[in-house]
Amino acid sequence: MSKNKVSFAPSVRRLPQYLHIIRSAQNTGDAYISGTVIAQELNLEPIQVRKDLAITGIIGKPKKGYPVEALVRAIEHYLGWDMVRNAILVGAGNLGSALIGYPDFERHGLKFLAAFDTDPQKIGQRVHGVPIHGMDSLARSIEELGVKVAVLTVPSPMAQGTAEILATAGIKAIWNFTNIKLKLDPEVVVQREDLSSGYALLSVMMNNRQMG
Amino acid sequence: MSKNKVSFAPSVRRLPQYLHIIRSAQNTGDAYISGTVIAQELNLEPIQVRKDLAITGIIGKPKKGYPVEALVRAIEHYLGWDMVRNAILVGAGNLGSALIGYPDFERHGLKFLAAFDTDPQKIGQRVHGVPIHGMDSLARSIEELGVKVAVLTVPSPMAQGTAEILATAGIKAIWNFTNIKLKLDPEVVVQREDLSSGYALLSVMMNNRQMG
DNA sequence: TAGATTGTTAATCGATTAACAATC
DNA sequence: TAGATTGTTAATCGATTAACAATC
Structure with missing residues (x-):
């Protein structure tokens, strides 16, 4: 987990949007998705996507991006969306x-x-x-x-x-x-x-x- | 109208909340309402309310506050809520x-x-x-x-x-x-x-x- | 009048964006 | 390898808050 000060409410509000995009990548069978691609899809800056995703604790791979399965789990877990x-x-x-x-x-x-x-x-x-x-x-x-x-x-x-x-x-x-x-x-x-x-x-x- | 740079989206989003409070004051027959009172009602800082209301062009009276009727009209006009x-x-x-x-x-x-x-x-x-x-x-x-x-x-x-x-x-x-x-x-x-x-x-x- | 409240200018705070070394 | 992308540190931008003179 990043020790950085991290923007809060605005970042949290964007996570479901990311999740939505990442889910479609998952359905297409992609193993990795980059912050750049997510940003493009949502008309955001790649750096903002990376900063936001960091709050979930996910670790990306340079050149490849973020592992799709792990990223979905990380976002859902951070939001508590993996419990009833x-x-x-x-x-x-x-x-x-x-x-x-x-x-x-x-x-x-x-x-x-x-x-x-x-x-x-x-x-x-x-x-x-x-x-x-x-x-x-x-x-x-x-x-x-x-x-x-x-x-x-x-x-x-x-x-x-x-x-x-x-x-x-x-x-x-x-x-x-x-x-x-x-x-x-x-x-x-x-x-x-x-x-x-x-x-x-x-x-x-x-x-x-x-x-x- | 104030020439100040003014916060935008967040201020605009708060205007309907103000309008709601001001409307009740109007119904109670109050001629003036102060930013302090509005702020109290919504758990905000008075300075924030004053700054936000300034974007509508309303002029308040020191000691008394804002004229209720004019304030309602100013907010509605700024939002374009006075037209169909x-x-x-x-x-x-x-x-x-x-x-x-x-x-x-x-x-x-x-x-x-x-x-x-x-x-x-x-x-x-x-x-x-x-x-x-x-x-x-x-x-x-x-x-x-x-x-x-x-x-x-x-x-x-x-x-x-x-x-x-x-x-x-x-x-x-x-x-x-x-x-x-x-x-x-x-x-x-x-x-x-x-x-x-x-x-x-x-x-x-x-x-x-x-x-x- | 005395003092509560306005509107303005300045300071602070927080979020976004930029720069860049590290790396797969 | 070459280069796209990450994560971190620094700079910028914008919104909120503070300070205070003006005033009804």
Whole structure:
């Protein structure tokens, strides 16, 4: 493992993109892949790819590149994507259903044990094979299942209240898809996915190109 | 408008969060809101909020803060969220349906004229009031509607091919929700929303806290 | 008025990029 | 071997934070 100071969040965010490219190389049967090739594919600088990959502990071979099999394992291990993490989905609307059915997450260890919703129509049904329960059984289920990870896709007015129930019941990590900044005990890890920020960026890019 | 060099993408991404806070102040009837208050609400540094808001051209009042009404207008105008932008949705699955029904986007000028899908079951139906057409009418519809913005939520194997059809038919901005790095004419603006990168970050945070 | 808050200029911090020796 | 590519150390770039005079 490199002892260098290494850029963090931005590098970690790029790793799944690398993994995607490297996986295709794996499928083509390539034994090695160079940082140069990965960079080309993603419109990045080769040096950036090398720096990023170094954080996983992978050792490349001059002239050849990185051993594909070992690189896939190194990235997945660094991300903890080689283990199973049980999770629940809170809010079984369209967005939640999309996430629960997204094959990449399941493939990378995110296993949904249950979903929760307020809609009586949905309770008792299943999304992508996962049973939907009522919100009233949320706290009890979390304790029974011993689950530590929750994906939060409820309407924003419910976000803070629901998050508090989650935290109290023992959830330690929340993937927050609402546009609410949650106020919780700092021991709970929160990753917020803010679609509005992406829309803001797209809007400004369009403005710069004088698009109506 | 400030002549300072100003941080770009990160600042723009924070503006919608500010807008959200400022809107609640507006609803409470406050005439002014200070950068300090906004910062507190979002766990940021006041100086960062002031720097970010400066890019919109807003002028604050020492001691009082920023005039709420004018600030809302300044942010929305800077983002171009005070005008209507016609768009289409390509891929009317769960994720696409979630986006098309997300009230924040409509409120900020994103108007979906049509959706497209390959599923014969869906063609002829509507999502959130928007008609779903077959993929074969995609190019023709884009030209007829004169629409320049597309939200891409097709399965990843279809992403590159579909994007090429969009670009050829006249689409100038693509909001890309697939995990594919699109290769297109650089005159087409692409904003990629990569859920895997957020999952990677959450995973590493969980690893750091020794969560299984 | 007194003092909280703004906007500006300067300093720091962190991430990206450059340079280059080592090497398969 | 010759040369493409790695990993490391140094330089640059950009974003965040600090300091502080101006001011309502």
